[in-house]
Amino acid sequence: MINIFQNYGADLLLGLGNTLLCSVIALFFSLIIGSMFAIFETTPIKALRIIARIYIEVFRNIPLLVITMFFYVVIPLMVAKIDGFTAGTIGLTIYTSAFIAETVRSGINSVESGQMEGARANGMTFWQAMRYIILPQAFRYVIPPLGNQFINLVKNSSVLAFVAGFDLMYQGNVIASNSLQTINTYMAVGVLYLVITMPLSYYMRHLEKKLA
């Protein structure tokens, strides 16, 4: 395993960088999109609720690979030319956002209804109450499940390998086939995934202790 790091360190590092970049982008946008749909699901406006339900049910129940292949194969033919990395990142963002929406929604629902009523009774609009009263409490509840989603997101980013997104798994496949040292290469890849996910999981635990 050490010789893999010595001989292919640069390739692995490039893969690690791309995996990290893809994960950070997807994490950022899926959190925003997911929270947005979670709020949509809990608004009194029926149209928004329906839109959110459709979005979540569709993308939560389609395999990530199918979504990614759609963006890799179909979108370049019909809309715009996008490469494997972009297609993978978009697919990952959409897929994860559906799960995050459900997670955050459960957080919002677990905030006592009295909180919303109290906020509204004090003259806040729905959006103000959401922003200042409900969401801060909801996010505190959902930190542990959100941590799960983030870790899953990092691991799911290996879908990029399938669409030539130059991520860690892709580099692993290439190195394994060049060096013919399959076991060692995938172990090295596994260790590098741990390097990303372990600090993330420790950080989420730390946040959980601090806030929840």
Added chain:
Amino acid sequence: MKKIIRYIGVMAALCAALIVLTSCGAKPLSEQNVLTNSEKSNTITWGVKADTKLFGLMDIKDNRIKGFEVDIAKALTKQVLGSKGQAKFVQVTSQTRIPLLANGNIDGIIATMTITPEREKQVDFTNSYFDAGQALLVKKGSPIHNVKDLNQKGKTVLGVVGSNSVENIGKYAPKARLLQLSDYAQALTALKSGQGDALTTDNGILYGMAAENPGYVVVGGTFTEEPYGIAVNQGQTEFRQSLNTALAKIEKSGEYNRILKKWFGNVPGFNYEEAKR
């Protein structure tokens, strides 16, 4: 601080576990004599491709793998074990074939595998059973006519992970960007959706694709010589020699040519007279 130390501790423990796991690899199956085992069980297990038209393709109607390599493997099995010998087929990909062979899951690889010096460090090859060479598949009317046209910035070449055609394209067209996909079907899909300018791999496979997809053509002829060989585990000298003898026999008896004609006779652009043995 305490937490950081604990984190480092966990990582160190994991690394140690991995090193221990890698160092204690026993491989009894692959070290046993394959020829004696095969004669005992009257079966040779072959690793074949199931996604490659003309060479080894899963027929979804009866769930059997069919192709040139499958027929060659059957003929060789009959030669080695006698007319009652059974050939068993296991699907492999470019990535899984060497690990499966090393584990002893399969006795031999006959899966569009080019004989290369690097691979000879890991496995032993028989004599070549097919003279392949690398070529290019492009969309009809594409400005790319040969490998030189690809050697410029902004051109993207598609290949398959684990095939040595991707290494070659680095030599012949170093300026082109290279995307390695997981199998040929995916590479072809990527070519169709415009993710690359050309798909490169061995000519035999490209002819199969061109025959199926009328909008795409093989251009430029072959620019490398890459004979396919059957791979066996190192040290299986008896098995390898018996395969070489069997191969020579079916070439002499005309069975090889018959199989070649059966699969490649009608492929446009394939030169049967040149390839027959």
